[in-house]
Amino acid sequence: MTDSELADAPHTMEDFKVDDKFTENLGEHSDAEAYAAALTTFTPEEERRYLRKLDIRLMSMLSAIYLCSFLDRSNIGNANTAGMSKSLGFSSNQFSWLLTMFYIPYILFEWCTLLWKVFPANYYVFAVVFFWGMVASIQASIQNWGGLMALRALLGAAEAAYGPGVPFFLSFFYHRHEMAFRSGLFFSSAPLASAFAGALASGITSGHSKLENWRLLFLLEGIPTMSIAIVALFFLPRSAPEAKWFNAREKEIAVARMARQTGVTEHKRGVKVKQIFEALMEPRSWIIALMYLCVNVSFSSLSVFMPALIHNMGYSSVRAQGMSAPPYILSWISVITTTFVAAKYSSRSALIIPFSIVSAVGYLVLAIVSNNGVRYFAIYLCAIGMFTTVGVIMPWAVDNQGTDSKKGTGAFLLNVVGQCGPLIGTRLFPTEDAPYYRKAMWVSCGCLLAVTTLALILRFYLQYLNYKLDKKWGAVESQNVEEIDEVGVDREFNPTYRYIY
Numbered sequence: 001m002t003d004s005e006l007a008d009a010p011h012t013m014e015d016f017k018v019d020d021k022f023t024e025n026l027g028e029h030s031d032a033e034a035y036a037a038a039l040t041t042f043t044p045e046e047e048r049r050y051l052r053k054l055d056i057r058l059m060s061m062l063s064a065i066y067l068c069s070f071l072d073r074s075n076i077g078n079a080n081t082a083g084m085s086k087s088l089g090f091s092s093n094q095f096s097w098l099l100t101m102f103y104i105p106y107i108l109f110e111w112c113t114l115l116w117k118v119f120p121a122n123y124y125v126f127a128v129v130f131f132w133g134m135v136a137s138i139q140a141s142i143q144n145w146g147g148l149m150a151l152r153a154l155l156g157a158a159e160a161a162y163g164p165g166v167p168f169f170l171s172f173f174y175h176r177h178e179m180a181f182r183s184g185l186f187f188s189s190a191p192l193a194s195a196f197a198g199a200l201a202s203g204i205t206s207g208h209s210k211l212e213n214w215r216l217l218f219l220l221e222g223i224p225t226m227s228i229a230i231v232a233l234f235f236l237p238r239s240a241p242e243a244k245w246f247n248a249r250e251k252e253i254a255v256a257r258m259a260r261q262t263g264v265t266e267h268k269r270g271v272k273v274k275q276i277f278e279a280l281m282e283p284r285s286w287i288i289a290l291m292y293l294c295v296n297v298s299f300s301s302l303s304v305f306m307p308a309l310i311h312n313m314g315y316s317s318v319r320a321q322g323m324s325a326p327p328y329i330l331s332w333i334s335v336i337t338t339t340f341v342a343a344k345y346s347s348r349s350a351l352i353i354p355f356s357i358v359s360a361v362g363y364l365v366l367a368i369v370s371n372n373g374v375r376y377f378a379i380y381l382c383a384i385g386m387f388t389t390v391g392v393i394m395p396w397a398v399d400n401q402g403t404d405s406k407k408g409t410g411a412f413l414l415n416v417v418g419q420c421g422p423l424i425g426t427r428l429f430p431t432e433d434a435p436y437y438r439k440a441m442w443v444s445c446g447c448l449l450a451v452t453t454l455a456l457i458l459r460f461y462l463q464y465l466n467y468k469l470d471k472k473w474g475a476v477e478s479q480n481v482e483e484i485d486e487v488g489v490d491r492e493f494n495p496t497y498r499y500i501y
Contacts, residue, residue, distance in 0.1 A: 042253050050246075050253050054173060057245050059182060061228075061236060062166055063189045065129055068225040069159050070193035070303075072136040073102060075221050076152075077304035078201035079214035081317050087212060092431035094145050099304060099426035101149050102156040103419055109160035110416040114408045116165045125162065126233035132158035133225030140211070140219040164415035167394050168408050173240045175257065176399065176500075177343065183395035184339020188332050191387045194303045195328035197221075201307070202321035279401060279409035284458060284499075288397050288410075289417035291454045295356070295389050296421025297428075298363065298444035302382060305429050305437075309379065312435030313372040327380045331387040338388045339395075346500050348396045349459035352389050353452050359385025360448035367441035382444075389451060399500045400462070421447075462501035469498060 042050075076084075076098060085095050115124060135154045142148045167183045174182055204217050211219070237243035240254035279285055306327070311320035338351055362381030369375055397414040398407040428440035470476075473495035 067189040103422040105157035112161035113165035128161040130229035137222030181343035191331035275405035279406040292418030294447040300422030301425035327383040335391040363445035462499040
């Protein structure tokens with residue numbers, strides 16, 4: 001958040017009192033303690049220091065865990081390039097099923113997103129992260145296809161309980177206008193993990209050890225996950241006011257911010273079934289989920305098959321591992337930069353549309369060009385456009401939901417529908433299509449153009465909803481009015497709420 005934004009942000013309850021209707025609704029839907037807490041004043045500098053500490057302590061931990069998550073799910077591609085299939089005698093179809101098997105339980109366990117609202121976060125994260133780290137490490141000892149299929153299924157179930165729910169969890173700590181950049185920081189761990197995986201795999205597979213290189217890869221990338229799970233157990237806060245690393249004044253600010261956002265002074269666990277069904281009936285929830293499905297067709301496959309794509313250009317296995325890192329480094333920079341812009345200007349579709357087109361162009365080039373230099377450049381376009389598109393889509397799923405239960409449902413729907421994309425994407429690279437995999441490129445190109453179309457539709461739909469709200473309440477200066485949009489009530493009670501498009 002910039003200094004100018006903080007200076008303009010409201011910090012006293014007087015700034016929140018837009019009209020009598022709003023004040024009346026605040027009184028109806030908040031208790032007296034929360035109303036008193038919301039009256040707490042603090043300076044922009046105090047809030048800036050508060051957010052900085054929250055970012056350093058919370059975001060760094062969640063992002064590091066997601067880096068491990070993405071590393072543990074996608075390193076099977078590096079392991080395969082390092083000789084796993086050859087060593088165990090897997091066919092191309094069997095390897096494709098190993099990729100698909102991860103996503104079947106990943107879809108079936110998406111309901112775990114709502115568990116972030118049920119269990120204390122530190123215990124919950126420790127359990128799921130330590131378990132998948134253990135499973136990831138055990139892959140190093142596997143001797144047959146059936147055993148690895150079982151482990152991939154367990155890995156998918158455990159990871160489904162973490163990554164998809166983190167944007168929902170972040171909404172417990174950050175206000176609406178602060179979410180996009182933080183979600184971007186979190187998601188940027190995905191391309192960073194892919195870059196790290198390529199560089200690490202290159203280092204591991206270039207050496208000689210008693211253990212096969214691909215087994216060593218699984219082992220060395222699974223152990224750190226278990227270690228960071230232990231760190232999370234002791235340091236991950238359940239809510240902002242409960243964070244051990246805040247001093248008394250910072251906890252006071254945390255309580256005031258929570259009161260303004262949710263109308264309570266303590267994080268209350270549990271979900272409201274009625275609001276879950278309300279969110280499921282809203283068209284915008286489904287449109288965003290379909291966008292995520294389309295982009296996931298290519299997102300799920302690129303990180304796994306990029307080393308093979310580069311290897312098939314004529315480079316050695318070790319060099320292909322190393323050459324897969326640079327596109328991800330640029331993607332990481334792009335995700336952080338773009339989500340910062342998305343947060344600063346309250347923009348989503350205006351960023352998704354051009355970046356999805358960039359990625360579509362990259363896949364189009366891969367589909368029609370045979371020159372290896374041009375094809376390698378096209379991989380950069382695919383990675384940068386695709387990762388950036390996903391980074392903006394993820395926070396959009398909760399941006400326009402007015403309560404915790406609705407946000408959780410939006411995140412759940414985003415992933416249960418969106419993660420069906422990998423069921424398609426992981427089946428698009430059979431060996432007989434090598435080295436160009438033109439069918440996979442055409443399908444990925446079409447899916448990303450579908451993302452562009454859906455983003456346009458959703459933009460026009462949300463603009464229409466804002467038009468109706470303007471007619472009802474009168475125009476407001478911004479579609480992303482600061483904290484005022486969620487002060488203890490659902491959006492339908494708030495005359496200043498506008499949808500972010």
